[in-house]
Amino acid sequence: MASAVLSIATQCVSPNASSLSINETHKGKAKLGGSTLRFSKSSGRISMTVAVNVSRFEGIPMAPPDPILGVSEAFRADTNDVKLNLGVGAYRTEELQPYVLNVVKKAENLMLERGDNKEYLPIEGLAAFNKATAELLLGADNPAIKEQRVATVQGLSGTGSLRLGAALIERYFPGSKVLISAPTWGNHKNIFNDARVPWSEYRYYDPRTVGLDFEGMIEDIKAAPEGTFVLLHGCAHNPTGIDPTPEQWEKIADVIQQKNHIPFFDVAYQGFASGSLDEDAASVRLFVARGMEVLVAQSYSKNLGLYAERIGAMNVISSSSESATRVKSQLKRLARPMYSNPPVHGARIVANVVGTPVLFDEWKAEMEMMAGRIKNVRQKLYDSISSKDKSGKDWSFILKQIGMFSYTGLNKNQSDNMTNKWHVYMTKDGRISLAGLSLAKCEYLADAIIDSYHNVS
């Protein structure tokens, strides 16, 4: 069919020009064997637009909607007053408005006054940012930094940094697998799929306890072939909110060392989980202190509210400075055909905030405030549910979990009930984002959860 239409097209086209040499204007449609030819006048000559034959995209289906962003869309479409958006993990104030950190505004004003230029960053990103981010993660006096064993490359927030790490694995460890927690952030799978890195899961969430299946986790890590990359959430596990204890982290490190695996941390909530930057980085620092070689992806989307600026970093802590240099050069080589060099704006904001002592202190205070609000909301939610629910179910997991999210233990039907009956928008796996919850709405949410849990199966 395509060739038939093409031949008609070429018959109409004179051999010396790629357009019809008709002088008069002609507007209309001609149907030819199912295809449509359109005639339109343009700059004094007739050109023929063949509407159908050259489309390559016949077989291209709609991609599945992103489950998390789809929630926000559905929420926006809902006209009910009592609706609540507990889908995306983006911080909201008590008034449920987006929050721009004061330090960010101050940093941006400084940048505007200075009239910073818009030149390309080097492939590895802004040097001041890279230095600041590695020190924030590991501590400025960390031996790994002093010994120059840390290769840091600015990345496009957590996703972009993870993708760089995945690309490094694909190139230098072909065939190696990544072990990811069950469940994990949905985009982890997409990232490794598109980077063509095979993955499988280790047990993590125990629905019976709504807590960590530690034994299962250790078993699965042990069972993986030697040299597997183990993806770990540094703090505030997404989506469950369930983190290992410090003792459990030690054991996880033990088994990873025994099996010669390589740990790959995703640190998206440093400072946001407990309110303390150092405390939230404890797991990563533990591994590095043991002399292990570690990959770490960082994001400033949540802790600096820079979601839309796409600022993060990929760090590789290796055993020597020489090897760190080599690895950094390869990370750059992988970034070049992805985007050439990273965007400058977010990097400057972070570098200014972290690099200016007054701003840095202010940031720490704001972060404590944000983390504190979430802790308060957790407490209020727990109190509301406990007082309303007389069934004797243990809801204390709400308090034990940490970070923006809570795995409620609700199944898909129950989650649907939350949305359909109560206009509470959340993901189908039972995850709610406490960042989108206000103290004022805790009672309402408690009612919704209790109803969904007990009355829907």
Next chain:
Amino acid sequence: MIMVVMWRYFNGRTARRFVSTCSGHGWWDKVRVAPKNPIVSVNESFLADPFPHKVNLAMGTYRDDNGKPFTPQCFGDAEAKINRYTLEETNSSEVSSKFVMESVKLAYGNDSFVVREGLYAGVPALSGTGACRLFAEFQRNFYPDSLIHLPDPTWPNHHNIWRQAQIPVKTFHYYDPDTKGLDFDALINDIKNAPDSSIFLLHPCAHNPTGVDSTEEQWREISYQFKVKNHFPFFDMAYQGFSSGDLDKDAAALRIFVEDGHLVGCAQSFAKNMGLFGHKVGCLSVLTRDIKQAAAVKSQLQHIAHSMYSSPPIHGILLVTMILSDPNMKEQWKKEMKIMANRIRAMRTTLHRNLEDLDSSFNWEHITNQVFGVVILHICCFTFCLRKQIMTLVHVPNSGWHVLFSGLAPDQVRHLEKLFHIYMSPDGRIRYAYVEKIGNQFFSHGRCDTKQCKLFGKCNSSSYKNQ
């Protein structure tokens, strides 16, 4: 109990020490140092050179009279206006949609049929590189056995991008080193001889690295041949407005193809024409048959982007959207762009004249014949000291993403470096956006000397002899 504690203590200490020495087995032993980027190496040599009057012609971003990076004034205004409160996800995606619409209007024309009817799938991308990469991954997903046909030569990163997307590359004839112009016949032959339905990458204006572009008639012929063979044209448009100073003129090739009924793909970059290098603003658009297909293709492109970086950085997108949708700002931008383009054109002409005046036996006509084009690989960092220096090595501000294929051979390039402290890309490409008269003069001397030393005729300039 004490024994247990002591046991644990010693065991732990020993284990840690053992691990510290053992970790030297090195996961990354097999990771080699990446080959150095040739332009970056030149830049590093330049920086290391203590000679006070050194000149760097390798990289290319625009500089003003004082050698400072130049940001169009319209951006200062736009920056001040950006209100960060608008950055919630809702508005983020709304801004993105607006941005895409303004971008495609720019590329395809305000009154373009495809834009009016929504017959395109468009997504913001991480500048030109990101747009090309998105398309390459998309190509791989849906045409896994296809190749990409790249012009010879092309921006080197094109090769990296498609290779990283695991798509094999084939090149087609483009540059004729003898004429320093377009090898049109060979190009047409390659188009004809490629298998039907091949995917080609084309530079619609300001070809990078050669600066050599097709004429309008040649474009029409290429479009016709593409129709005959049912090839897919993918345009990498990184210099719209910058090449001739006129946005519509620079997009003519793209629009010829669209008029002829091709459903093209197009990567746009706002790095050069808006000076937004560091903000990584670009757009990928793919024309489709109907809006349903547009939605499907867009969803697939978004999916690929999602696995790479989730969403693009908003700041640059906000700037561009603001400027393109505000008629006053847009006019201001167009004016500033014309100034930059004209300045480069003037320099080219001056350089050519100076070279001819110096009576060099080498034919420099190709300098003005080449379109003020792009070979934006890197920055020409010339510091401009016209008023301080005469007839000697001068620093000239240069931020040319306009590039000149000088025709100098690698050994001549090295000669220039050693003798005159002039640094340029090893293949003889130079960028210059701002070469003042005297700078030109000096520069010409440099090159004439090279010619004389090597293979060409004598340089008779007395001023040269005085140096």
